[in-house]
Amino acid sequence: MKNLRTSLSAFALCAATGTAAMAEDLKIGMVVTLSGPPAALGQQIVDGFQLALDQKDGMLGGQKTELVVEDDELKPDVALLKATSLIEREEVDIVVGTVFSNMLQAIFKPVVASETFLISPNAGPSTFAGKNCNPFFFATSYQNNQNAEVSGMIANDQGFTNVFAMAPNYQAGRDNMVGFKQTFEGTVTDEVFTPLGHQDFSAELARLSTSDAEALFTFMPGGMGVRLVKQFDAAGLSDSLKFMSVFTTDETTLPGQKDAAVGFLAAGTWAPDMDTEANNAFTSAFEEKYGYIPGSYAMQAYDTANLIDSAVAKLGGDMSDKDAVRAAIKAADFSSVRGDFAFNNNHYPIQDFHMLKVAKRDDGKFHTSFVNTIVEDYEDSFHEECQM
Amino acid sequence: MSFTLFMILVLNGFQYGMLLFLIAAGLTLVFGVMGFINLAHGVQFMVGAYLVYAFYGVTGSFGLALVLSLIAALAIGLIFEFFIFRHLYDRTHLDQVLATFGIIIFLNELAKVIFGPATLSIDPPDLLSGSITLTEQLRYPIYRFATIVAGLLVAVALFIIVSYTRVGMLIRAGATSPDIVSALGVNIQRLFMIVFGVGAMLAGFAGVIAAPIFAIEPGMGDNILIVAFVVIIIGGIGSIGGAFIAALLVGLVDTLGRSLSVELLSIVFSPSVANQIGPALASMLIYVLMAAILIFRPKGLLPARGVA
Numbered sequence: 001m002k003n004l005r006t007s008l009s010a011f012a013l014c015a016a017t018g019t020a021a022m023a024e025d026l027k028i029g030m031v032v033t034l035s036g037p038p039a040a041l042g043q044q045i046v047d048g049f050q051l052a053l054d055q056k057d058g059m060l061g062g063q064k065t066e067l068v069v070e071d072d073e074l075k076p077d078v079a080l081l082k083a084t085s086l087i088e089r090e091e092v093d094i095v096v097g098t099v100f101s102n103m104l105q106a107i108f109k110p111v112v113a114s115e116t117f118l119i120s121p122n123a124g125p126s127t128f129a130g131k132n133c134n135p136f137f138f139a140t141s142y143q144n145n146q147n148a149e150v151s152g153m154i155a156n157d158q159g160f161t162n163v164f165a166m167a168p169n170y171q172a173g174r175d176n177m178v179g180f181k182q183t184f185e186g187t188v189t190d191e192v193f194t195p196l197g198h199q200d201f202s203a204e205l206a207r208l209s210t211s212d213a214e215a216l217f218t219f220m221p222g223g224m225g226v227r228l229v230k231q232f233d234a235a236g237l238s239d240s241l242k243f244m245s246v247f248t249t250d251e252t253t254l255p256g257q258k259d260a261a262v263g264f265l266a267a268g269t270w271a272p273d274m275d276t277e278a279n280n281a282f283t284s285a286f287e288e289k290y291g292y293i294p295g296s297y298a299m300q301a302y303d304t305a306n307l308i309d310s311a312v313a314k315l316g317g318d319m320s321d322k323d324a325v326r327a328a329i330k331a332a333d334f335s336s337v338r339g340d341f342a343f344n345n346n347h348y349p350i351q352d353f354h355m356l357k358v359a360k361r362d363d364g365k366f367h368t369s370f371v372n373t374i375v376e377d378y379e380d381s382f383h384e385e386c387q388m
Numbered sequence: 389m390s391f392t393l394f395m396i397l398v399l400n401g402f403q404y405g406m407l408l409f410l411i412a413a414g415l416t417l418v419f420g421v422m423g424f425i426n427l428a429h430g431v432q433f434m435v436g437a438y439l440v441y442a443f444y445g446v447t448g449s450f451g452l453a454l455v456l457s458l459i460a461a462l463a464i465g466l467i468f469e470f471f472i473f474r475h476l477y478d479r480t481h482l483d484q485v486l487a488t489f490g491i492i493i494f495l496n497e498l499a500k501v502i503f504g505p506a507t508l509s510i511d512p513p514d515l516l517s518g519s520i521t522l523t524e525q526l527r528y529p530i531y532r533f534a535t536i537v538a539g540l541l542v543a544v545a546l547f548i549i550v551s552y553t554r555v556g557m558l559i560r561a562g563a564t565s566p567d568i569v570s571a572l573g574v575n576i577q578r579l580f581m582i583v584f585g586v587g588a589m590l591a592g593f594a595g596v597i598a599a600p601i602f603a604i605e606p607g608m609g610d611n612i613l614i615v616a617f618v619v620i621i622i623g624g625i626g627s628i629g630g631a632f633i634a635a636l637l638v639g640l641v642d643t644l645g646r647s648l649s650v651e652l653l654s655i656v657f658s659p660s661v662a663n664q665i666g667p668a669l670a671s672m673l674i675y676v677l678m679a680a681i682l683i684f685r686p687k688g689l690l691p692a693r694g695v696a
Contacts, residue, residue, distance in 0.1 A: 035497075037605045039505030169667045193667040194646075197611060199602050200404055202532075203647045206396040209526035223507040226603035230509055234601075236519055236527035256507040256603055 026063040026312060026319070029086030031079055031097030031107060032121075034071035037223050040252045041099045041297050042071070045121050047290050048301030049096065052309070055285065060305065061312025072098060076106035083107035087114045093319045094119060096304055099297070101125040101144060101172060112136040115322055117329065119308070121301045124348060126175065130382035133346040136322075138329055140304045141296075142269055143348050143380035144172060147246040148179030150267040150353040151217055153374050154244060157355075158265075161186040163244075164213035166204060168224065169193035176219040176246060182381075189213045198224055201231045208237065215242035225249065226256035233260035249358050251295030254366035257358075261366065266356040269349075270299050270338045271370040273359075279337040293367045303336050310334035344379055346386035352376045396522060397644050403532050405639025406539025410594035411612060412619040412631040413546055414587025420626020421559055422580050424477060425484045428468070428491040430613025432588045436461050436595025437604045438499055441510055450513035457596050458589055465588020469581050477580070492610065499606040512600040535597050542590065543632050550628055559583060615642075618678050624688025633689055638674050645673040 030049065032042035046069055059065060068090050072079035079098065086092050087110065094117045098104045104123040111118045112134045120139040128134060129143050155163055165180060165188050167173035173193065181188060189211045192204055198220075208216060216237075220228045225248035232243060243249075243264040251272065254261060272283045272293050282302055286294040294302075311328035312319070319325055330343050342350045352373050359369035415429045439460050443453035468491065476484050511517065512531040519527035550556035562569045562579050570576045595609070602608070619638050623630030650666035657665070681689065 035500075035505075037505065037507065037607055039500065040507075043505065169671075191663055192650075193663070195667070195671045199611070200400070200643075202400040202403070203397055203643045206393055206400065206526060207647055210390055210393045223603045223605045223608075226507040226509055227601075230603070231601070234512075234519065234527075234529045234531075236521075253507060256509040258509070 026060055026065045026094075026308075026317070027090060027092045028060075028065060028067050028308070029083075029090055029092035029095045029097075030067060030069045031072050031082050031086070031095065031103070032069070033074045033099045033103065034069075035073050038074060038099065038221075041122070041222075044252065044295055044297035045099065045301040048286070048294060048298030049121070049305045051282075051286055051289060051298075052302050052305030054289075056309060060309040061315070061317060063312055063317045068092065072103050072107075074100060074103065076102060079103045079106045080110065084110055087111060087116050092116065094308060096121055096301075098123050104128075108134075108137065117325065119304055119329075121304045122297055126380075126382055129346050129348050129380055130385035131387075133386035133388050135326060135347075135388055138343065138347040140307060140349065141300045142351070143382065144175050145179035145182075146353065146378060146380055147267045148176040148217075148219065149183045149381075150374050150378070151244055151246055152180045152183030152185075154265060154267055154355050155180075155184050155186065155215065155217065157374065158215070158242070160215045160242070162189050162211075162213045163187070163215050163217050164190050164192070164208050164211050165217045166190075166192040166194065166208075167219045168196045168198065170196050173219060180217050184217075194224075196224075199227065201228050202235070205231060205235045205237060208241070209235070213241070215244055218243075218245045218248055220245065221247045222253065223256075225253045229253075229257040229261045229264070238263075249368065251293050251367060252297070254358065254368075255292075258366060259360070261358045262360055264358045265371075266358070266368055267353060267374070268296055268356050268368065269351050269353055270296055271354065271356045271368045272299075273367065274337075274339075274370045276337070276339060278335050282337045293365055299337055303334070303338070303341070306334040306336070307332060340377065342377075344383045345388060346380070346383040347388075348380050348383065350377050350379050353378050392522065393647075396526065396528070397647055398640065399528065399532075401640035401643035402636065403536050403639070404643055405636035406536050407594055407598055408612075408615060408619050408639055409539055409632050409635035410542060410597075411591050411616045412623070412635050413542070413628060414590040415613075415616050416620040416623065416626055416628065416631045417559070417583050418587045419620060421562060421583055422477060424473065425481050425488070426473070426587075427485060427488040427613065428495070429488075429587065429591055430609035430611075430616065431492045431495045432461065432465065432591035433595040433598070433609035433612060434499060434604075434606070435464060435495065435609075436592030437599040437602075437608065438503060438595075439592065440596040440599050441503070441508055441604055444510050454596055458593060461592025461595075462585050462589040465585045465592075466581065468588070469584040473584065474577070474581075496606045496610075503604075503606075505606065508604040510599055510604070531600060535601070538593075538597055542593070543628075546628050547632075555579075555582070615674065618674055620688075622678050622681050622688055624685075624691035627688070627690045630688055630690035638677070641677055642670075642674050646670040649673070 032045050034042040070082035095111050096119050099122050101123040118137045122141045124139045124141050124143045128137055167177050246267055249261045249264045249266055310333045314328040332341055332343050344350050353375050354373050355371040356368040357371050360366055418424055418426050439457035440453050443456045447453055476487055516531040516534050519529045522528045558579055562576055566576050619634045620631055623634030649670040650662050653662035653666050
C-alpha cells in the first residue's frame with residue numbers, strides 16, 4: 001500500500017513537472033555531423049541556428065527555448081541512437097537534422113513514428129519527397145536533385161554543347177549526375193565516377209583535357225572539392241575550360257581553394273552577397289559573431305530557426321495539437337533570407353534558384369556571389385507522387 | 389585513348405607510386421624489422437602535412453618549413469617510441485593494433501582542435517610552381533616532377549644505407565636474430581628507436597610533399613595507410629627494394645585502372661553497365677593484384693631474407 005502511494009505520488013510529480021515543462025519551454029534537439037572532415041558543415045548549421053536564437057534572446061515564438069545539439073559522427077547507428085535519446089529521454093518538441101542524406105535516412109523512421117516533427121536544415125533526399133513523404137517531415141533546404149538540374153539549365157544558358165561530368169561513386173553523386181543530365185540539352189562527353197574521398201584527380205584531369213568538352217560539371221563536396229579545384233588550376237585547365245559545380249565551391253571549401261576557384265560557376269538558392277535587407281542583416285551579424293562568411297548551411301539553419309519561431313508564435317506556444325503545429329509550420333510565415341519561400345505539398349521548399357560565381361572580396365576573403373536568377377518558384381520532380 | 393593520354397597516366401602513376409613508397413618504406417622497416425604493427429604510421433603522414441602548413445605560415449619559406457617539419461616529425465616519432473611503442477614490442481599484435489589505433493583517433497582529433505575541421509591547403513614553393521606543357525590544354529606541374537625525383541632520391545639513399553652501411557647491416561641482423569645481436573653488445577633498443585624515428589620521418593616527409601598537391605584535413609592519412617599495407621605485402625615485408633617495386637606497381641595499376649576500366653569494359657558490355665561496374669572494379673583492382681601476387685609468391689615479390 002505504501003509502495004503504491006509513493007509510486008502514485010511520484011507519478012503525479014512527474015506528470016506535474018512534465019506538463020509544466022511543456023507549457024513553458026520549447027525544447028529542440030539537433031542531430032548534425034560535428035566530427036571528421038565534414039564537421040565544418042555541421043558547425044555552420046549549429047552557428048546559424050544559434051545566431052537566430054541569440055537574436056531573439058533565447059526565445060522562439062516567445063517561448064524560452066532549449067537547444068540540445070548531438071553529433072551523429074557521420075555514422076548511421078550513432079545518428080539513430082542520438083535521435084532516439086532526443087525523443088525518449090530529452091522529450092524534445094522538434095528534431096532538427098541532418099547534414100547528410102544517409103544520416104537523415106537513419107533517423108527518419110523513429111522520429112516521425114514518435115509523431116515528433118523533423119525539420120531538415122540541409123539533407124533533402126528524393127526518398128522522402130515522393131511516395132514516402134511524411135506529415136511529420138519538413139525540409140527547409142532543397143531537394144538534392146534540384147541544384148544539379150539547375151546546373152544543367154546554366155549549361156544551356158551559357159551555350160555549352162559538350163560537358164564532362166564527374167562525381168563520387170555513391171548515392172548523392174549518382175543523383176547529381178542524373179539531375180544534371182535531366183535538364184542539360186547538349187552532349188555529356190564522359191561520365192566519370194571517382195571513389196569517395198578521392199585524393200589525386202590527375203588521371204581524371206588528363207582524360208578531361210583530351211576530351212572535346214568545353215566545361216566540367218562536378219559534385220565534389222568537402223576536401224575532395226578543395227583537391228579537385230587546386231589540381232584543376234595547377235594543370236592549367238582554368239584557361240581553356242569552364243568549371244561548373246554544386247557543393248564544391250562554397251563557403252566551407254573556399255578558404256582552402258582561394259584564388260584557384262575565382263570565377264567558377266555554381267548553382268544555389270542563395271549567396272551571402274544577395275542584396276536584400278534580411279540577408280544583409282543576417283550575413284553581417286553572422287560574420288561579426290563567428291568571424292567567417294556563412295555558407296548555405298548556416299543560412300538554412302538560420303531560416304529553420306525563424307520558421308520554428310513563426311510557427312510557435314502562431315500557436316501561442318501550445319505544441320500539443322499536432323495538426324495545428326503542422327499547419328503553422330507549413331504556412332512558412334517567416335521572412336526567409338533567400339527571399340520567396342513556400343512549402344510544397346511534400347513539405348519541400350518552392351524557391352528560386354540562381355547562378356552563382358566565386359568572387360574575392362576586398363578584405364581577401366572568398367565567397368559565392370549572386371549572378372542571375374535561373375528559375376523562379378522551382379518545384380522538385382517528385383512532389384506529384386506525394387499523397388499527403 | 390591517345391598515346392599522350394596514356395603517357396600522362398603513366399607519369400601520374402609514377403608520382404602516386406613515389407608517394408606510396410615514402411610511406412611504405414618506413415612501414416615495411418618497422419613491421420619487418422621489429423615485427424611491430426604500427427597503424428599510427430598513416431597518421432604521421434597527416435602530421436607531416438599539418439607541420440609544414442604551420443611552419444610555412446610562420447616562416448613563409450617552403451624550404452625552411454620542410455626542414456623544420458622533418459625535424460619535428462622525427463622528434464614526434466621518437467617521443468611516441470619512447471613513451472608508447474617501446475612498451476608494446478613484446479606484446480601481442482592485438483595490443484599493438486589497439487594502442488596505435490588509439491593514437492590515430494587522438495591525433496586526428498588533436499589536429500581538428502588545433503587547426504579546425506575545415507580543409508586547408510598550401511601553395512607549392514615559387515621555385516617549383518611552374519608547369520610544363522604536355523598537350524594543348526594540359527600542363528603538368530613541375531612540383532609533381534619534383535615529388536618523383538624526391539622519391540627516387542630517398543629510395544637510392546635507403547637502399548645504400550640498408551645494404552652497405554654498418555647501421556644497415558645491424559638493422560638486417562637485428563631483424564633476423566635480435567637476441568644474438570644483443571648478445572654481441574649492440575644496443576638493440578637504440579637500433580629500434582632509430583628505425584622507428586626514420587620511419588616516422590619518412591611518412592612525415594611524404595605528408596610534407598603531398599600537402600601542396602592534396603588538401604590537408606584531419607584523417608587524411610587513414611586511407612593511404614591501407615594502400616601502404618597493400619604495398620608492403622606485395623613487396624615483401626621488411627624489404628625496401630620490394631616496397632619500391634610494389635609502390636610503383638600499385639601506383640600504376642590504380643591510376644591506369646581507374647581510367648581504363650570503363651573503356652575496356654565497354655568493349656564487352658553496354659556503356660551504362662560499364663559505367664556502373666567500371667569504377668567499382670577500379671577501386672578493387674589493387675586488392676585483386678595483391679591477392680594474385682600472393683597466390684604465386686606468398687612472401688611477396690622481393691621478400692627480405694630471414695624475416696619470419
